[in-house]
Amino acid sequence: MRPLPRSAGSTGSADTRPRAATDRPPPRSPFVTLAVVTVLTGIGAGLGGMLLALLLHEVQHLAYGYSEAHVISRETFLQGVTGTSPARRVAVVIACGAIAGGGWWALYRFGRPLVGIAAALKPGGARMPVLSTLVHALLQIVTVAMGSPLGREVAPREVGAVFASWLSKRTGLTAAERRVMIACGAGAGLAAVYNVPLGGAVFVLEVLLGTFAWSAVIPALTTSSIAAVVAWIGLGDEQQYHVPAYAVDAHLLLGSALCGPLFGAAAHGFAQLTSRAREASPKDWRLPAFALANFAAIGLLAIPFPQLLGNGKGPAGLSFADDLGIGLAATLLALKVLITTTTLRAGAKGGLLTPGLANGALLAIVIGGLANHLWPGLSPGAFAIVGAAAFLAASMQMPVTAIVLVLEFTHVNHDLAIPMLLAVAGAVATQRWIAQPRSRALARIERSAPRPRRASQPAANETENRETLD
Structure with missing residues (x-):
């Protein structure tokens, strides 16, 4: 008498049926390739952040005429600005407005459309244009140095991210791996310019990637640490603020x-x-x-x-x-x-x-x-x-x-x-x-709005294709 076939839920020998294609583990690049890209991303972001910070200090000293013989000095920006004449302050800030207005208008008019880090990290997101991103970063650094009230941290993040994106594409990393490396490049740029290796890594994990998985933790910590150490070459191992010792009561x-x-x-x-x-x-x-x-x-x-x-x-x-x-x-x-x-x-x-x-x-x-x-x-x-x-x-x-x-x-x-x-x-x-x-x-509002009828259902495939081509 022939034995009855086992049901799907029965116990016994392991199921020898072929696994569906969707059950296969995602493709991964060789470990050596990932390690090399991680190290180079940290080095590149560190050099980029260091050079941007040095440019910031040089423009500050030239614009307001303080500590001109030393790019890195004990005299702070606030001390230099306070020590200069009111007429020079007004003239420098007006020149800052001319550079900001003309520079960003020309970038929007003649450059390739900018792609932010958040947009680049989305599945199928467009690549960050190298030249336009670099010009965008330089404009931020120069205007902040001349007195703009905005922060300087976006520029080194963008430079680190665009370098990581270019490097990941050159080495053939998968879409998921490129996403991690772009985020790590951005965090490493932040770590370099502010000398905050742990802060740069946590920024990658909490803000950019939204995960503390080991596949993200290890490259985030590595790239941020390397970038901070590389930036010491030009900026030194300095903290941002010197404060008295405070007690908790x-x-x-x-x-x-x-x-x-x-x-x-x-x-x-x-x-x-x-x-x-x-x-x-x-x-x-x-x-x-x-x-x-x-x-x-x-x-x-x-x-x-x-x-x-x-x-x-x-x-x-x-x-x-x-x-x-x-x-x-x-x-x-x-x-x-x-x-x-x-x-x-x-x-x-x-x-x-x-x-x-x-x-x-x-x-x-x-x-x-x-x-x-x-x-x-x-x-x-x-x-x-x-x-x-x-x-x-x-x-x-x-x-x-x-x-x-x-x-x-x-x-x-x-x-x-x-x-x-x-x-x-x-x-x-x-x-x-x-x-x-x-x-x-x-x-x-979104629930009450009428939804357009879809002609077909290739959206998922199109997204997958964009990730492959990115």
Whole structure:
């Protein structure tokens, strides 16, 4: 009598049927190729970040006439700007507006369309054009050096990402591997220019890739570490901010826990303002006119407030060192938010990492000063560091990265991480709670909108083809 065939769910010998094509493991490049690309990405991003930082310092010294004999000097940008004449400040910032307006207009008019890092990381995303991306990065560095209130961190990230993209294509990496390497190149550029190897790696994992899988952790840590060490050649092993030693006490812990939601609400408002300003920025003939008018106004404001020039590192450093009063901190905070928004609206480009850091520190000085009138004992400098981390975490939606970056920026005692965690938790929770009604409203609009009828179903195949060709 012939035995009955086994059912699909029965136990016994292993199923010897051929596996479907979709069950096969994804193709991988040889280990040696991946290792070489990882190391070269770290080296390339490190050199790119170092050269951009050196260019930034050189332009700053030439524009404002300080420490011209040394590209890297002990004299800070804020000290150099404050020491120069008001007329020179105005002239330099107006020239910055002319370079920003004319440069970005020419790039949009004659260059290839820019592809951001986030767009390049999407499945089937377009490649970043090498020449246009480099010009875009150089414009950011030059304008920030001359006084633009935007951040400089996007430029080294773009240079690292475009190098990783080019290298990955040349070595024949798969689409998934190229995506990881592009993100690692961006994080390594950040690590190089700020000397934050762990922060650069965590930025890759939390923000760009959204995963802490080993296949991403190992290249992220490797590339960021190599890039930071390579950048030491020209920039030295320096930290961004030198702050006093602060102790953690009950005042700081309670203030951080209670004020976290305030930082989150303020960060949400700042993110909304800057996002709308970016979306409304021109790319046509209006860009040069808007940029020139905007930077001329900033130059006039810089006569009484030289702290406004640059990406915000000066005000942040003053806040961390407890060298600002409540009145000046409040004035600088309002003006920094204003000129950051108008600069984005005028069409200039740059990051918001250091501007967000400075806004959080200034807001903490104001809140801490007012709180000390009711319950004296809160250290404004320590609270500024906590506020900077909370504001940055909520405004850029990267809680872990923000804490790591602030710790590496300042080299403070790790005990200060406890109030940071409390403030960041409250800030991020509040920001997401405020954003929920808008997200639900957008979801309802999308559900109620009529969906176009699809003629066929080749979208998945087209995406796969684009990934293969990318």
